Each structure stands twice: as structure tokens, then as C-alpha cells.
Amino acid sequence: MMTHTKPDAFYDTFERKGHNDKNTHYCPGCGHGTIHKLIAEAIDDLGIRDRVIFHSPVGCSVFAYYYFDTGNIQCSHGRAPAVATGVRRVHNDAVVISYQGDGDLAGIGTAEIIHAANRGENITVFFVNNAIYGMTGGQMAPTTLQGQKTLTTPLGRDSVRDGLPIGMSEVINALKTPVYIERVTLSSAKGVMKTKKAIRKGLEYQVDGRGFSFIEILSPCPVNWKMDPVASRKWLAENLEPIFPVACFRDSCTNSSAVISARAALEVSELTEAVESSPAASENAGHLPFMGDDQLISLLNGEIPLERLETIQLAEDQLVKIAGFGGQGVLSGGVLLAKCGIAESLHTTWLPSYGPEMRGGRAYASVILSNDEIGSPVVDNPNVLIAMNTPSLEAFENDVVPGGLILVNSSIVSRKVSREDVQVLYVPASNIAKEGGLTAAANVVMLAVYLHHTGKIPVERLKDIIPATVKRKEFVEENLKMIDRTLNYYDTHFRS
Amino acid sequence: MNYVKIAADQCKGCRVCISTCPRHCLVVGSQFNSLGYQNTVFVGEDRCTACGLCFYVCPEPGAITVFRDESPEKESGTKGESES
Numbered sequence: 001m002m003t004h005t006k007p008d009a010f011y012d013t014f015e016r017k018g019h020n021d022k023n024t025h026y027c028p029g030c031g032h033g034t035i036h037k038l039i040a041e042a043i044d045d046l047g048i049r050d051r052v053i054f055h056s057p058v059g060c061s062v063f064a065y066y067y068f069d070t071g072n073i074q075c076s077h078g079r080a081p082a083v084a085t086g087v088r089r090v091h092n093d094a095v096v097i098s099y100q101g102d103g104d105l106a107g108i109g110t111a112e113i114i115h116a117a118n119r120g121e122n123i124t125v126f127f128v129n130n131a132i133y134g135m136t137g138g139q140m141a142p143t144t145l146q147g148q149k150t151l152t153t154p155l156g157r158d159s160v161r162d163g164l165p166i167g168m169s170e171v172i173n174a175l176k177t178p179v180y181i182e183r184v185t186l187s188s189a190k191g192v193m194k195t196k197k198a199i200r201k202g203l204e205y206q207v208d209g210r211g212f213s214f215i216e217i218l219s220p221c222p223v224n225w226k227m228d229p230v231a232s233r234k235w236l237a238e239n240l241e242p243i244f245p246v247a248c249f250r251d252s253c254t255n256s257s258a259v260i261s262a263r264a265a266l267e268v269s270e271l272t273e274a275v276e277s278s279p280a281a282s283e284n285a286g287h288l289p290f291m292g293d294d295q296l297i298s299l300l301n302g303e304i305p306l307e308r309l310e311t312i313q314l315a316e317d318q319l320v321k322i323a324g325f326g327g328q329g330v331l332s333g334g335v336l337l338a339k340c341g342i343a344e345s346l347h348t349t350w351l352p353s354y355g356p357e358m359r360g361g362r363a364y365a366s367v368i369l370s371n372d373e374i375g376s377p378v379v380d381n382p383n384v385l386i387a388m389n390t391p392s393l394e395a396f397e398n399d400v401v402p403g404g405l406i407l408v409n410s411s412i413v414s415r416k417v418s419r420e421d422v423q424v425l426y427v428p429a430s431n432i433a434k435e436g437g438l439t440a441a442a443n444v445v446m447l448a449v450y451l452h453h454t455g456k457i458p459v460e461r462l463k464d465i466i467p468a469t470v471k472r473k474e475f476v477e478e479n480l481k482m483i484d485r486t487l488n489y490y491d492t493h494f495r496s
Numbered sequence: 497m498n499y500v501k502i503a504a505d506q507c508k509g510c511r512v513c514i515s516t517c518p519r520h521c522l523v524v525g526s527q528f529n530s531l532g533y534q535n536t537v538f539v540g541e542d543r544c545t546a547c548g549l550c551f552y553v554c555p556e557p558g559a560i561t562v563f564r565d566e567s568p569e570k571e572s573g574t575k576g577e578s579e580s
Contacts, residue, residue: 001563001564001565002566003546003548004546004552004561005551005558006557006558006561010557010558022505022506022557022558023556024555024556024557026555027508028508028509028555029508029510029512031555034554034555037552037555037557189516189549189552189553192549192552196552228511229512230515233512233515
């Protein structure tokens with residue numbers, strides 16, 4: 001009977017260096033391999049292989065994705081807890097592991113680990129502490145011992161110059177939110193078996209939705225410590241363990257923070273379910289019409305019937321770029337358009353870009369309206385360009401796709417569009433706005449022309465949105481009048 | 497009987513298993529494997545308890561497989577077994 005064998009959570013072969021390779025890239029006697037094996041076995045035992053998303057760091061364990069037959073993300077240096085947070089928030093079902101070394105976690109990514117721990121993210125962090133930067137050749141890490149010789153401290157770490165080693169478990173223990181904090185060691189077989197238990201517990205707690213677990217594992221680095229693997233384990237016990245005491249700092253599955261964390265997770269999943277089962281989420285059920293506060297109150301009081309509208313079907317995604325200088329309402333124009341899209345239950349993104357100046361700097365907003373989910377909010381090649389000033393036309397004219405639409409604010413832009421494969425409307429938006437008594441509403445003029453001309457979204461929607469969006473309420477009426485003024489202008493100048 | 501199967505070509509000769517085994521069932525082999533290491537060899541047919549400590553301390557995922565109440569002759573191909 002086979003009692004101990006390679007866990008299934010490992011790939012059969014590790015194809016990093018060559019076909020059919022079965023060895024890791026780790027040096028002989030490295031602690032990583034042992035820890036990998038313990039994690040893989042725990043994944044097998046808990047039956048969670050299909051749910052695990054393993055976040056590997058920068059450091060020797062950067063190649064963990066060659067070994068673990070699970071979901072894998074290789075994170076930038078020190079950022080694994082931040083990436084894991086994102087994954088945690090969008091994948092309710094995932095078992096999220098962050099695996100980091102001491103240079104990565106205690107040095108480069110100190111902020112990320114502290115805040116992930118303090119938020120009580122329901123993730124499990126395995127912190128491999130070997131008191132040195134291993135992959136880069138043995139430089140001093142924040143955890144390097146006083147007097148320890150490394151490449152960058154050839155005479156030994158000096159506390160006056162370099163400070164003293166950071167005990168990350170103690171630091172994490174200063175936070176109230178984590179549910180499980182333990183430091184274990186690989187110095188002996190007994191220590192390895194305790195490590196096995198700690199790893200398993202950290203994963204179990206996550207599966208149970210209890211919250212943040214932090215397991216610090218003291219691990220040998222024979223090569224950079226310049227000793228043989230067996231001696232490195234002895235050195236670990238004699239030198240690292242007195243400075244980093246092996247202990248369970250916290251195991252509180254019943255404390256209030258754990259309950260809060262579990263409750264928060266539950267609320268998130270309930271919210272997600274509610275959104276996913278809402279009428280707007282299913283394609284054919286239609287969506288609620290845009291309603292002001294008064295209408296919503298009437299609806300909730302049962303005074304008006306529940307009405308559902310069919311979602312507009314766009315022939316093609318609208319990739320809109322609104323560009324001008326700060327103060328022309330470029331960004332807020334984008335917000336208005338995006339809100340029109342949202343009111344029509346379209347998938348919508350709004351991405352602003354602007355300089356540090358509040359007024360006068362270059363500014364543009366990218367808005368995407370789509371019937372499908374939007375992968376990226378970036379618009380490189382718009383099919384609608386609204387150019388509020390000359391530099392914007394210069395900058396983006398050639399990016400517009402052939403057959404696209406360019407709206408030019410002809411009050412300010414004196415030149416004509418040089419391309420012939422696009423449709424162009426010259427709208428004296430600033431003049432129309434000025435004549436209407438509100439120069440700042442040139443953006444509304446442009447949006448009204450765009451919506452009216454293309455018919456993608458009813459102009460009425462813009463009228464619905466403005467009262468809820470415009471911050472200075474005394475200008476709401478003038479903005480609404482501006483739309484009518486614009487439509488009049490459109491009908492006399494373009495519809496002939 | 498119990499025994500430990502060493503996939504010779506996956507062993508990096510670190511000897512941590514040798515120093516860990518409470519019953520001294522493992523020794524350094526005299527041959528060099530394909531990686532250039534003197535791999536561990538199992539010599540504890542009469543005393544191995546299949547405790548698995550060598551398996552856990554070994555840093556290589558597939559280098560060690562532990563069998564209980566089984567004879568080496570009957571073994572079937574195991575995951576991680578060296579085929580070369």
C-alpha cells in the first residue's frame with residue numbers, strides 16, 4: 001500500500017526547462033520544495049484543487065506555476081496580497097493562496113501585506129522566511145539576522161546601519177483583523193509536521209470563510225547561507241528560531257473580527273446573487289426605465305405600474321472619445337454620456353485622462369457603450385470623436401476608424417478635418433452655448449448633437465440624466481433648454 | 497514489509513532524508529545519477545516503519561514514495577517515478 005507519494009496537485013511533469021522534467025528548479029535542500037509538497041498535499045486532502053488560485057511572488061518561488069496544477073497568477077514584486085484581494089473579491093468560490101518570500105513580503109511589499117491583513121481578506125498567506133534575498137544571489141533582507149553576512153553586508157548586518165530583523169508574524173499580530181497567525185519551522189522533522197498542520201489549518205479556515213490567515217515558515221537557504229543542507233537546518237534551529245520564535249500567535253475562529261469578516265463575505269455573495277438574478281441582468285427581461293425620485297416613490301407605493309423596456313441593440317459598440325481642454329466639460333460630458341448608457345442598461349465604461357491643472361490642461365474622456373461586457377475601458381481607435389479644441393483634433397483625428405464620426409467644435413477649431421473617409425459635423429458648440437447663456441454647456445450641445453444625429457440613445461435620456469448629474473442645481477434648467485436650442489440648430493442646419 | 501522507493505534521477509543528494517530517518521534506513525549511494533548527484537539509496541527493508549518523515553522533509557515533489565506492507569517486487573508505476 002502506497003502511503004506517501006507525490007500529491008496530485010502537482011503537475012506530472014514540470015515543463016520549465018525541458019520536456020518530461022520531473023525536478024523543481026530549486027537548489028538541493030531548499031525549503032521551498034518541502035513547503036510546496038505540504039501545500040499540494042493539503043490541497044489534495046481538502047479536495048480544493050479546482051478552486052485554488054495560487055499567487056506566486058517574485059523570488060525563487062516565482063516559477064510555482066510550473067509545479068501547481070491549479071489556477072496560477074504570477075504577481076509583480078510584493079503585490080501578491082493585492083492581486084489576491086482582487087481575485088478574492090470577484091471569485092466567491094476560489095481558494096486564494098498568496099505565497100511569498102521575505103524579500104517580497106517583508107521588504108518590497110510591506111504595504112500590501114499589512115493592508116490585506118488589516119482588511120481581513122479571506123485569503124491564506126504562506127510567508128517563507130529564509131532571512132535573505134535568495135534568487136538575486138543572497139543580499140540582505142529585512143529579516144536578515146544581526147551580524148549575518150550577506151552579499152550586501154559582507155561584515156554582517158549592523159543594527160546601527162540596517163536596523164534589526166522584522167518579525168512579520170509579530171507585526172501582523174498587532175492588527176486586530178487576522179484570524180490565524182502562526183510561525184513554524186522546517187528545521188526538524190517535527191517542525192515539518194507542525195508546518196503541515198498549520199498549512200492545512202490556514203486553508204481550512206479560508207474554505208470556511210473565516211478570514212485572513214498568515215503562516216510564517218522559517219526555511220533554510222543552504223546555498224546563500226553557504227552551508228550544506230543538513231547543516232543549514234541546524235543553523236536555522238540555533239540562529240533563526242531564537243530571533244523568530246516558533247509559536248501560534250493567534251487562532252481565533254470565534255473572535256468578533258472573524259464573525260465580521262464572514263458576515264461581510266456573506267453580504268457580498270448575497271449582493272452578487274441579487275445583481276445576477278435582477279431583471280436587468282438577464283437579456284430578454286428588459287430593464288426598468290429611468291426614473292426620478294418622485295417616480296421611484298410612486299412605483300414603490302404601487303401608484304404606477306412596473307414597466308420594463310427592451311434594451312437598445314447597438315449595431316456596433318460606441319467607442320467615444322471626448323477631447324478638449326480642462327474646463328470645457330470634457331470629463332463631465334463623458335459622465336453624462338456614460339450615465340445615459342447605464343440608464344439604457346447598456347454595458348458602459350468611462351475613463352478620464354487629464355493633466356494636473358484644474359483648468360486649461362489637456363483632458364479627454366473615453367466612453368464605451370456596448371451590449372456586451374467590456375474588456376478594457378481604453379479607447380485607442382474611437383468611432384466617435386468629439387473634438388472640443390484644435391489640439392484635440394490634431395491629436396486624435398488620425399485615430400478615428402474609417403467610417404467613424406467626428407464632431408468638431410467649430411467655434412474654436414478653425415481648420416477642417418483633412419480625412420475624407422469619416423463623417424464630419426461642424427457644430428459651433430461654444431457659440432450655441434454662449435448664446436444660450438451658459439458657456440460651460442458646450443459639452444451638452446455636443447452630446448445632444450451626437451445622440452440626435454446617430455439616434456443611438458434617445459436625447460430624452462440626456463434630459464433625464466442632467467438633473468441628477470449636474471452639480472450646480474441652478475443651472476439644470478439652462479442645461480435642459482440648451483438641448484432644445486441645440487436640436488433647433490441641428491434641424492435648421494443639418495436636416496436639409 | 498515497508499519500504500521507501502527513491503526515484504534516483506529526481507534526487508538532488510541533499511541528504512536531509514538521510515539525517516531525518518529515525519531508523520537509519522537511508523544512505524548515500526555510491527553512484528552518480530543523471531543530474532550528477534549521489535542519490536539516496538534505501539537499505540532499511542528490515543526496519544522501515546513507513547512513517548513518511550523522509551517523504552515530508554524531501555524538497556523534491558516526486559523523489560520519494562513510501563509503501564507499507566508491500567514488497568518492492570510488487571510495485572506498480574507510481575506518479576513521479578523515474579522512467580529513465
